[in-house]
Amino acid sequence: MGIVPGNNRNRICIHGGRVIDPANAIDALQDVYLADGRIVSLGNRPDGFETDQEIDAGNCIVCPGLIDLGVRVREPGQEHKASIATESLAAASGGVTTLCCPPDTDPVTDTPAVAELVRLRAETAGKTRIVPLGALTRGLAGEQLSEMAALARAGCAGVSNAMRPLVNTLVQRRALEYAATFDLTVFLHANDHALANKGCAHEGRVAARLGLPGIPEAAETAAVARDLALIEQTGVRAHFCRLTTGRAARMVARAQFDGAPITADVAVPYLFLSEVDISDFDSRCHVIPPLRTVEDRQRLREALQNGVFSALCSDHQPHEPDAKLGPFPSTEPGISGLDTLLPLGLRLVNEHALDLDELIHRLTCGPAGILGLPYGTLSIGATADICIFNPELNWQLDTHSMRSNGHNTPFMGWEMQGRVTHTLLNGELVYSLD
Numbered sequence: 001m002g003i004v005p006g007n008n009r010n011r012i013c014i015h016g017g018r019v020i021d022p023a024n025a026i027d028a029l030q031d032v033y034l035a036d037g038r039i040v041s042l043g044n045r046p047d048g049f050e051t052d053q054e055i056d057a058g059n060c061i062v063c064p065g066l067i068d069l070g071v072r073v074r075e076p077g078q079e080h081k082a083s084i085a086t087e088s089l090a091a092a093s094g095g096v097t098t099l100c101c102p103p104d105t106d107p108v109t110d111t112p113a114v115a116e117l118v119r120l121r122a123e124t125a126g127k128t129r130i131v132p133l134g135a136l137t138r139g140l141a142g143e144q145l146s147e148m149a150a151l152a153r154a155g156c157a158g159v160s161n162a163m164r165p166l167v168n169t170l171v172q173r174r175a176l177e178y179a180a181t182f183d184l185t186v187f188l189h190a191n192d193h194a195l196a197n198k199g200c201a202h203e204g205r206v207a208a209r210l211g212l213p214g215i216p217e218a219a220e221t222a223a224v225a226r227d228l229a230l231i232e233q234t235g236v237r238a239h240f241c242r243l244t245t246g247r248a249a250r251m252v253a254r255a256q257f258d259g260a261p262i263t264a265d266v267a268v269p270y271l272f273l274s275e276v277d278i279s280d281f282d283s284r285c286h287v288i289p290p291l292r293t294v295e296d297r298q299r300l301r302e303a304l305q306n307g308v309f310s311a312l313c314s315d316h317q318p319h320e321p322d323a324k325l326g327p328f329p330s331t332e333p334g335i336s337g338l339d340t341l342l343p344l345g346l347r348l349v350n351e352h353a354l355d356l357d358e359l360i361h362r363l364t365c366g367p368a369g370i371l372g373l374p375y376g377t378l379s380i381g382a383t384a385d386i387c388i389f390n391p392e393l394n395w396q397l398d399t400h401s402m403r404s405n406g407h408n409t410p411f412m413g414w415e416m417q418g419r420v421t422h423t424l425l426n427g428e429l430v431y432s433l434d
Helices: 084-093 112-125 148-153 169-181 205-210 218-234 246-257 294-305 338-350 356-363 365-371
Strands: 012-015 018-021 026-029 032-035 038-042 053-056 061-064 066-068 096-101 129-132 185-188 237-240 262-267 311-313 386-396 415-425 428-432
Touching (some): 018 356, 061 356, 066 356, 084 338, 084 428, 096 365, 096 386, 169 218, 218 246, 262 294, 262 365, 311 338, 311 356, 338 356, 338 386
Parallel strands (some): 012 053, 018 061, 096 129
Antiparallel strands (some): 012 032, 018 026, 032 038, 415 428
């Protein structure tokens, strides 16, 4: 059944593809019909439907547009690294139609004006939808609470203090209580800054051998324990961003089992890399939180498979080349990840770490549910955000194939399998591989 198209404009038929929509438990070969920016039918052509455009999706997967919970577009404030325009193109070429950016911009996203600036510049670029997070505290200074209600009205999907510390636990409690009164999700980066102590690698044998200052596992697990206690105390809805240790994943899983209102995500690089990859001081592997042990990597994969992590993200942090030059501790942390989110996810499927529908779930309706947004689905009447990709298409990641302005990735030169052929945002074709 479909919506009668009437006088709707821009009628598109996507034909011949395998449609996977985990939100509706759909996995079938069928056509998709769009009109006026919305899904009007799956399978059967609506009466009187005449197409303005046909897209051949033969041998391809048709799924909802991907949603990435962790993307720094570097604008405003760090346009020498990247911009909304460049990273929107990278997102579209990777099938990402909605991305969530943290509030640690310059200026900080602690006023409606900054949130509106990000939204308007994303609309101008016209390639992807950007949903900002508002600052939990003013200026992310960790002292005074932000005007959370105003940020929510400005379109912020939640609040966060990013990787910045709070002055003390009492401030955090008050912030969580305040967010709970407005039914806002608080996005938490579990990191005890005193224990991290400006380290740059996982505290263990590799860091000791290389002489690098280490960040212990307890920097994450102690923070998770504190956060879980405050979540129980305040009743706030919370999301743990980019967990890196198996012990933290187990703690979150136990709290979820006990009914805590929490979700969590993991970033793709932590599922493929470990502390071993920094052995030759490769600054492309300098990330914060640091890459953990091989055992942690396996535990994270298991937590993803078991549903502890309901979203998979890129943790996209583009840098200019100079940012990764110099001694390892002095280089800037972060990996450019938008170009590799889907192909590395498909590699997880090929390695039997995840089923294809589970992968798409964690890239679409999973993150949509965390953000409380009506995307990530091909339901009739839903916004026509669509990703079409060929899972068998082989290509190599290099400076020519990357669309992001940042080329700082340890996956450079890897052979990838699976590539996006078309991306539609609000029913408009914003990317085509041809």
